[in-house]
Amino acid sequence: MHLVIVGGVAAGAKAAARARRFNQAIGITLYQEEAEISYTACGQPYYLSGLVATRNALIIRNPAEFAAEGITVRVRHRVTDLNTRDRVLEVEDLDHGTREAVSYDRLILATGARPVVPAINGIDLDGVVTLRTMEELDRFKSTLERLKPRRAVIVGGGYIGLEIAESLHALGITLTLIDKLDRIFPRLDPELSQRIRDYLITRGVSIVLGEGIAEIVGETGRVATVVTESGRLVPTDLVALGIGIRPNVELAEKGNVRLGSTGAIAVDTRMETNIPGVFAAGDCVESFNRLTGTPTWGPLGDIANLQGRVAGENAAGGNARFPGVLGTAIVKTFELNAALTGLSEAAAREAGFEPITAVITARDKARYYPSARELTLKLVAESPSGRLLGAQAVGQGSVDKIIDIAATALLGNLTCHDLENADLAYAPPFSPVLSPIIVGASVLRKKLGSVTLSEVR
Amino acid sequence: MHLVIVGGVAAGAKAAARARRFNQAIGITLYQEEAEISYTACGQPYYLSGLVATRNALIIRNPAEFAAEGITVRVRHRVTDLNTRDRVLEVEDLDHGTREAVSYDRLILATGARPVVPAINGIDLDGVVTLRTMEELDRFKSTLERLKPRRAVIVGGGYIGLEIAESLHALGITLTLIDKLDRIFPRLDPELSQRIRDYLITRGVSIVLGEGIAEIVGETGRVATVVTESGRLVPTDLVALGIGIRPNVELAEKGNVRLGSTGAIAVDTRMETNIPGVFAAGDCVESFNRLTGTPTWGPLGDIANLQGRVAGENAAGGNARFPGVLGTAIVKTFELNAALTGLSEAAAREAGFEPITAVITARDKARYYPSARELTLKLVAESPSGRLLGAQAVGQGSVDKIIDIAATALLGNLTCHDLENADLAYAPPFSPVLSPIIVGASVLRKKLGSVTLSEVR
Numbered sequence: 001m002h003l004v005i006v007g008g009v010a011a012g013a014k015a016a017a018r019a020r021r022f023n024q025a026i027g028i029t030l031y032q033e034e035a036e037i038s039y040t041a042c043g044q045p046y047y048l049s050g051l052v053a054t055r056n057a058l059i060i061r062n063p064a065e066f067a068a069e070g071i072t073v074r075v076r077h078r079v080t081d082l083n084t085r086d087r088v089l090e091v092e093d094l095d096h097g098t099r100e101a102v103s104y105d106r107l108i109l110a111t112g113a114r115p116v117v118p119a120i121n122g123i124d125l126d127g128v129v130t131l132r133t134m135e136e137l138d139r140f141k142s143t144l145e146r147l148k149p150r151r152a153v154i155v156g157g158g159y160i161g162l163e164i165a166e167s168l169h170a171l172g173i174t175l176t177l178i179d180k181l182d183r184i185f186p187r188l189d190p191e192l193s194q195r196i197r198d199y200l201i202t203r204g205v206s207i208v209l210g211e212g213i214a215e216i217v218g219e220t221g222r223v224a225t226v227v228t229e230s231g232r233l234v235p236t237d238l239v240a241l242g243i244g245i246r247p248n249v250e251l252a253e254k255g256n257v258r259l260g261s262t263g264a265i266a267v268d269t270r271m272e273t274n275i276p277g278v279f280a281a282g283d284c285v286e287s288f289n290r291l292t293g294t295p296t297w298g299p300l301g302d303i304a305n306l307q308g309r310v311a312g313e314n315a316a317g318g319n320a321r322f323p324g325v326l327g328t329a330i331v332k333t334f335e336l337n338a339a340l341t342g343l344s345e346a347a348a349r350e351a352g353f354e355p356i357t358a359v360i361t362a363r364d365k366a367r368y369y370p371s372a373r374e375l376t377l378k379l380v381a382e383s384p385s386g387r388l389l390g391a392q393a394v395g396q397g398s399v400d401k402i403i404d405i406a407a408t409a410l411l412g413n414l415t416c417h418d419l420e421n422a423d424l425a426y427a428p429p430f431s432p433v434l435s436p437i438i439v440g441a442s443v444l445r446k447k448l449g450s451v452t453l454s455e456v457r
Numbered sequence: 458m459h460l461v462i463v464g465g466v467a468a469g470a471k472a473a474a475r476a477r478r479f480n481q482a483i484g485i486t487l488y489q490e491e492a493e494i495s496y497t498a499c500g501q502p503y504y505l506s507g508l509v510a511t512r513n514a515l516i517i518r519n520p521a522e523f524a525a526e527g528i529t530v531r532v533r534h535r536v537t538d539l540n541t542r543d544r545v546l547e548v549e550d551l552d553h554g555t556r557e558a559v560s561y562d563r564l565i566l567a568t569g570a571r572p573v574v575p576a577i578n579g580i581d582l583d584g585v586v587t588l589r590t591m592e593e594l595d596r597f598k599s600t601l602e603r604l605k606p607r608r609a610v611i612v613g614g615g616y617i618g619l620e621i622a623e624s625l626h627a628l629g630i631t632l633t634l635i636d637k638l639d640r641i642f643p644r645l646d647p648e649l650s651q652r653i654r655d656y657l658i659t660r661g662v663s664i665v666l667g668e669g670i671a672e673i674v675g676e677t678g679r680v681a682t683v684v685t686e687s688g689r690l691v692p693t694d695l696v697a698l699g700i701g702i703r704p705n706v707e708l709a710e711k712g713n714v715r716l717g718s719t720g721a722i723a724v725d726t727r728m729e730t731n732i733p734g735v736f737a738a739g740d741c742v743e744s745f746n747r748l749t750g751t752p753t754w755g756p757l758g759d760i761a762n763l764q765g766r767v768a769g770e771n772a773a774g775g776n777a778r779f780p781g782v783l784g785t786a787i788v789k790t791f792e793l794n795a796a797l798t799g800l801s802e803a804a805a806r807e808a809g810f811e812p813i814t815a816v817i818t819a820r821d822k823a824r825y826y827p828s829a830r831e832l833t834l835k836l837v838a839e840s841p842s843g844r845l846l847g848a849q850a851v852g853q854g855s856v857d858k859i860i861d862i863a864a865t866a867l868l869g870n871l872t873c874h875d876l877e878n879a880d881l882a883y884a885p886p887f888s889p890v891l892s893p894i895i896v897g898a899s900v901l902r903k904k905l906g907s908v909t910l911s912e913v914r
Contacts (some may be wrong), residue, residue: 010890024680043825043885057825095811159884302883302890309899310878317648323878330882339882368500368514400887401858405865407881420768421780423747424864425615425787426498426759430857433467433759442766 002164003315004089004104005030006079008037009133010301011282012110013061014308015315017072019108023316029072029102030078031091036134042301044137048144058134082255084275106277106315109257109265110308111248113283115241122216127223128239130175131160139239142330149173149237155213155225159183161242162196165205168240168245169334175205175280176234180212181454183374185331188392189344191359192378199336202317208232214238225341245299247284256413257428260420262297267296267319271311281307290324291389291410292351293343298327328407330400337375341407342390345380355380355389359441362436364397366428373397379406379416379440386415386448391437405437416444459770461546461561462487463536463708465494466590469567470518471765472772473528476565480773486529486559488536488548493591494520499758501594505601506624510599517592535812539564539712541732541750549833560832563734565773566722567765568705570740571757580672584680585696588617597697604628606694610683614641614668618699619653619790621734622662625697626791630682635683635693637669642788646801647799648816649835652851656793665689670696702756704741717743719754721884726778728768747781748799748846748867749808755784757911786865787857792854794832798864799847802837812837813848815900821854823885830854836863836873836897843872843905848894862894873901876889 001018005012008030016030031038031191038061039070046052063073074091080099081090089102106166115130117123127147129140151170155163157179165175177184177200183193184200184207197207211229218224247264258274260266264286271279283299285307303325310322348355359380365372375395382387390408393399409419419441426433434442460476462469465487473487487494495518503509517622520530530549537545544683546559548687570585575582576665584604586597609625611618614636634641634657640650641657641664653662656758668686673696675681683691704721717723721743728736743762760782787796789871805812815836822829832852838845850856866876876898883890891899 038889040823040825040885042883042890043823046826046885052825125552150670163884263460289839300883302888302892303880305890306878306880308894321878323875326880327692328882330884332884332886335658335786337887341880341882350820367511368497369503372507398855398858400882401855401861403893404862408865408879409869410872411875411879412866412871414865416871418780418868419765420867421778422868423760423763423783423785423798425785425798425857425860426499426757427496427620427698427787427789429789430787430794431759433497433499433762435861438763452668 001027001105002103003028003106003108004102004147005108005110007110007112007282008032008073009039009041009112011308011311012108013038014305015108015110015281015312016024017068017069018309018312020069020071020317022318026316028070030066031077032073033094034133034135035075035077036068037073039074039134041132044131045163045167047137048141048164049170051170080249082251084255084257084278087227087364088434093265094197107279108281108311108315109252109278109284111284112228113170113245113247115245116243117241118243120213122213122218125216125218125223126221127237128216128241130241131164132245143238144171147222147237151236152238152240153178153234153236154240154242155246156242157181158242158244159329159331162331164240164242165200166333169203169205173238176236177205178208178211178228181208182210184209185338187329187344188338188340188394189346189378192229192338192376192392193396194334195376196336197340199444203334216247229247238302247297247299249284252284260295262286264297269306269323270314270319271307271322272314279311281311284297287322288324289324294351295392296306296325296327298325298329300329326407326410330403335396336394337396337450338394339399339403340390340392340409342388342405343380344390344392347377348389350382353382355390356383356444356447358437358447359438360443362439363432364436365430366432369428375399375402375436377402377436377440379444381416384448386444387416388414388416388419402437416441416448420445458562459560460485460563461559461563462565462567464567464569464739465489465530466496466498467761468765468768469877470495470666471488471762472565472738472769473523473524473566473870475766475769476531476773477515477526477554479770479775483526483666483773485781486531487523487529488534489530489532489876490535490551491590491592492532494523494530494532496591497758498589498884502624503618505598505621506627508627509553535709535784537717537807539708541712541714541735548579561775564736565768566709566735566737567739568708569703570704573700574704575670575700576671577670579675579680581676582673582675582680584694585673587698588621589607593889601628604679608693609695609698610635610693611699613699614638615675615701616786616788619788621697621699622657623790626660626662630695633665633693635665635668635670635685635691637667639667642795644784644786644801644905645695645795645797645851646803649849649851651791651793653793653795656721657790660694660791665887672896676692694891702740704754704756711740711784717752719743719752721754726780727771727776728764728779729771736768738768744779746783747783753782753784755782755786783859783864783867787860792853793851794853796856796860797847797849798860799867800837800843801849802835805837805846810839811902813840814902815897815904816901817897819896820889821893822887823889825887831906832856832859832893834859834893838873838901843874843902845871845873845876859894872904873898873908877902886908888903
């Protein structure tokens with residue numbers, strides 16, 4: 001049996017490794033347009049800032065390591081066509097310009113996603129950069145070294161924009177962050193999102209919300225001024241785009257692989273598409289939200305790895321399931337952390353719940369412990385059951401821990417009654433005597449009133 | 458209605474505050490032998506080391522703050538007798554030597570625990586110290602200042618011993634740690650406990666395991682040499698006892714309040730004793746393990762607070778429940794963290810399970826992220842269901858987060874199939890792309906084999 005995998009950044013690389021470990025007998029070939037496979041896009045901002053010293057640190061495994069496991073890796077090869085009826089791919093060797101037809105028995109599409117680049121005047125000027133592939137990273141890095149920008153405009157207040165902000169600030173660059181939406185990290189409810197904005201302002205970042213960029217004006221071919229939709233002029237030496245990404249689904253469409261309502265490839269819980277034997281995983285596929293059951297597209301590195309594992313195992317003859325996502329996400333910008341899991345209050349209402357909420361501000365360690373830092377936590381629960389629906393946290397404290405506790409609570413359908421008496425790890429260097437999640441759950445329980453007494457499980 | 462609370466360190470103070478918030482109409486009196494109430498014993502080691510600069514930082518709330526809420530606090534008052542038939546206490550004013558009878562309608566016993574002090578020769582020498590009450594802390598601190606020890610023997614390798622070790626090391630004191638048991642932090646399985654021992658040795662601590670202390674020999678009234686059971690002589694200037702603690706149940710026994718099999722006060726899930734209207738909470742009560750249903754006594758500050766809240770609410774007319782414990786515990790010693798929740802492999806076997814286990818070593822952040830640190834995680838699960846039974850972790854990494862995820866998973870009865878695809882918060886500063894708990898769960902799932910395929914919840 002010949003398993004072909006298209007794309008090898010995260011999901012594809014993981015699928016190849018998992019397929020091989022699950023089944024020693026099959027042939028596995030992985031095609032990748034770029035010169036490298038198996039790298040971490042999430043680590044790129046830290047290489048830009050110099051926090052991660054070498055580019056090589058971002059490479060997880062090289063083609064030779066895959067080859068040693070009997071996985072054939074063809075880099076600089078683009079899969080240009082897909083015929084799922086005859087199970088044939090057309091592959092172009094980018095270095096030699098040659099094309100060949102490749103047969104497969106099983107196929108995994110891990111074609112990823114690419115940054116949205118708006119079609120505005122000046123978008124091709126020297127000094128406009130994106131971040132996604134290693135090639136984009138190299139161009140971003142060399143642009144920084146060549147132009148030595150003193151000022152930069154970051155377009156987009158999502159994860160990428162926020163991480164690039166930290167990186168460029170570390171290089172001494174003065175920043176303006178522009179986002180078309182009225183707030184930063186918009187999956188957070190407004191009162192939490194607001195805290196990120198306020199924090200960035202204290203770190204000297206200029207923030208322009210509620211309008212996109214209309215045009216980039218250059219001088220001698222280089223970026224000089226960003227013009228916003230309202231006509232604001234922002235002089236700058238660099239424009240970093242972090243507007244968002246779109247799934248790469250062209251190949252899937254050529255093969256009549258069905259897309260879902262989000263525009264990404266539709267798969268079942270086995271990560272199999274509408275075409276038997278054709279699987280898909282990573283940023284090119286849509287998943288479903290475990291809490292609402294609705295399709296969702298939330299491309300993230302960890303999810304790509306989880307899906308790649310399931311797709312790889314199943315393509316190799318297994319029967320693993322990917323149970324859907326909670327929408328967990330986290331970002332660090334400067335020294336501020338922001339994260340969420342499950343449904344925000346707005347998302348809960350949209351999904352038809354009548355949520356109750358609790359917002360608390362607490363330290364992440366005993367108040368007298370020197371490294372204790374604050375965080376603001378918002379919990380969202382279903383009424384009257386008290387079942388947790390989501391959690392959001394922003395602060396310099398360890399929001400990652402709180403959100404992971406909440407995500408695990410969502411997996412277990414825990415209620416605020418369960419969480420109010422949770423036996424979590426307490427010692428002064430790690431937590432206040434009652435974890436913020438316990439305090440928040442207690443506030444929720446009181447809001448539910450005496451109708452729903454806590455129950456012993 | 459008159460609610461009387463005996464003891465006000467953690468559970469008693471919390472119970473008083475919660476009772477008042479739940480019911481504005483009742484009278485509340487709190488008796489406390491010590492001069493202070495509402496302090497954190499868990500923070501004491503950090504005051505000894507100087508990391509926490511002021512003694513006052515350990516005080517959470519003072520009697521005046523309680524008085525402002527209409528809670529009468531009588532410090533330096535010892536409750537010497539309890540007649541639960543007539544609902545009368547005998548109370549001694551320690552400063553004036555007077556005694557009075559006090560009637561109550563509802564009673565909460567929060568009498569705490571006290572350090573075990575072995576009856577050996579030399580135990581009363583100057584330089585033998587314990588840590589528990591603020592008075593003991595003051596004596597420990599003044600002993601350090603007066604004797605300026607260069608060497609210390611710590612007796613006991615549990616939490617207290619390990620925390621005192623960090624504190625005394627920070628003061629430049631050369632340490633010997635002695636424990637009668639064959640390993641440190643003995644609730645951990647041996648291979649994890651071993652890591653703590655190995656680490657302490659690298660930090661210059663001498664370790665003597667498998668024998669207790671037989672005698673302390675003094676010179677001119679001061680500690681000079683510890684003699685171990687095998688006759689080993691350890692010259693020292695200080696002996697810090699961290700052997701363990703015992704519940705203070707004398708008053709309960711005088712009132713015919715029933716003790717449980719662990720020797721601590723028996724309570725139901727409402728924290729009520731065998732005597733209606735008499736509640737108990739904190740280090741003086743036994744709880745039950747949620748996984749095994751068996752009685753357990755594991756005195757810890759966070760559990761005392763949770764129990765105090767339930768006892769206070771119920772004594773004031775409410776109907777809250779305390780659902781039992783998981784046995785979660787954590788300790789930091791020097792830069793090493795160690796924690797567990799649920800059942801160790803040994804405890805699981807003892808409870809009649811046939812556990813499967815996975816031991817992995819992983820970083821707590823992306824491997825290329827500069828502050829990433831290692832941790833070793835052991836997961837214990839039931840076979841063939843894959844239900845998680847417990848987790849243990851040791852390392853310089855954030856074991857607190859991993860153990861809290863595992864504790865929450867235990868509350869939700871999650872299996873390794875659930876955890877293998879958990880949607881946790883990933884970004885390089887917070888986690889590797891797949892959390893150690895996901896990696897560990899994946900190892901467990903493979904051990905279970907294909908009999909139990911992962912299920913979509």
